[in-house]
Amino acid sequence: MLRPWASRAPWNLPETCNVRASPSSISASFLSDRIPMEARASEEGEEAASSPAPSSSSAEVNQWIEAQNLLRRRLIERDDFPWKLPGGGAAESGDASGGEVLKYVGGVDMSFAKDDGSLACATLVVLDLSTLQVVYEDFDVVRLEVPYVPGFLAFREAPVLLELLEKVKRSAKDICPQLIMVDGNGLLHPRGFGLACHLGVLADLPTIGIGKNLHHVDGLTLSGVKQLLEAKDNFSKDLLTLTGSSGRTWGVAMRSTWNTSKPIFVSIGHRISLQTAVKVVGMTCKYRVPEPV
């Protein structure tokens, strides 16, 4: 079947405008991992039995930062997979007909109980890219001990999501996802290592990060993004490369639905290039948020 939304503009990265944050504050150490000042690991041993509340201590945050820095060394920011995109015909790296094609796209997300913030449901779905129909579905209801701390979402959600991924790998090899779309950012993160990167490295799978809100990084602001998005007339691109004040590209703001003022934020997770990530996201967008997530 031919999907009507498949006729939208080809999400090509090369021809996009850029969002540059105020060129004033150009910090040369944009990736130097400046640790929060609260990160003063010392007097923490006194409240051992007195604070059952799962608040994150500064010592914990320091450990998390180190873990992110360590895992980031295994991050692959280019296309690194055996398959190729479907439909592209001649445009894609012209190979013979023997190549593997991207067919199974996974998506992971979590939802929480309204009354109990620690009770959560983690879900993994796998869609057939050609039909956008769900061909696999699994979930797990768990109680989370780790709190949500901006910049450290992975330490809260990655563990259970990883379990779901390992499970599908060993129990349903026939529809094993070749790529995972994550509800959360990848490179678009204070230290360039969001949930999508974290999951991708640990699961050793290509991942794409999908943010529904902008995490302010390197001078990027929502108002700035919206402004430039509006500034483009209706039939110009609905894709903005997110370049911070440091000059680094963190991802793209994508207007996946017509005239929507609120874009989604796409960034690479692992083993994929931003250009390919954008193409795949475009192929799975029926509405604002791509179907897998």
Next chain:
DNA sequence: GCGACAG
């Protein structure tokens, strides 16, 4: 010091 801060 103040504001910002994915889910």
Next chain:
DNA sequence: ATCTTGTCGC
């Protein structure tokens, strides 16, 4: 993340 009311457009 979750909740809430209303509104605009096809």
